[in-house]
């Protein structure tokens with residue numbers, strides 16, 4: 102899979118993505134990450150990429166021309182118009198389902214804005230997806246773009262390198278992950294739960310499922326609604342919900 106990141110700060114994104122698992126995935130040729138410096142496409146001799154906003158107001162805007170130039174350079178190179186994700190707090194909030202969907206693309210352009218944003222006209226022409234990483238404001242789209250590259254890359258076969266898909270973790274079944282333990286068996290007076298030492302796979306699986314439900318009920322009760330719980334599992338979750346805040350409507354009915 103190929104990521105083309107359109108940015109004014111190419112070093113920032115490349116340095117942030119070249120370490121650890123993604124660095125190895127790049128070396129293995131499973132993913133390709135290219136930072137395209139928008140400034141390289143500015144057509145004026147001062148290489149100016151920002152300008153004042155019509156109508157006044159604080160701050161500068163990124164000009165349409167260099168953004169479009171950077172986009173066209175990628176299109177020329179790959180020979181078709183790929184999906185273009187613009188990172189903006191005004192986008193749909195990024196979820197695992199979106200990571201899964203975008204991982205199906207062969208090429209993806211990630212467009213990073215800075216200053217007060219980008220001239221609306223170029224966005225209208227090239228952007229296919231508006232994506233936010235949460236309800237807070239950042240200074241630019243670079244960190245969000247890195248977040249997307251990470252989440253999407255681990256959905257690409259071979260990247261995690263353990264023969265498993267990236268799905269067997271928090272969110273794959275709509276629940277948070279169960280607690281995990283490594284050696285030693287006792288640490289600071291705390292013991293590893295007995296069932297995990299039992300060597301009884303069915304009991305371990307049952308315990309982990311229950312822990313996932315309890316943890317989700319305690320920390321992210323909003324996720325339970327879409328997790329497909331059985332009536333018994335709702336009862337299990339309900340014991341936690343009763344101790345915390347308001348249970349979801351679905352639970353009140355059953």
Ligand code: 6GU
Nearest residue numbers: 188189234235237239245
């Ligand atoms: Cl995608 N961009 C910026 N600038 N701020 C954000 C964001 C994106 N997502 C959340 N906050």
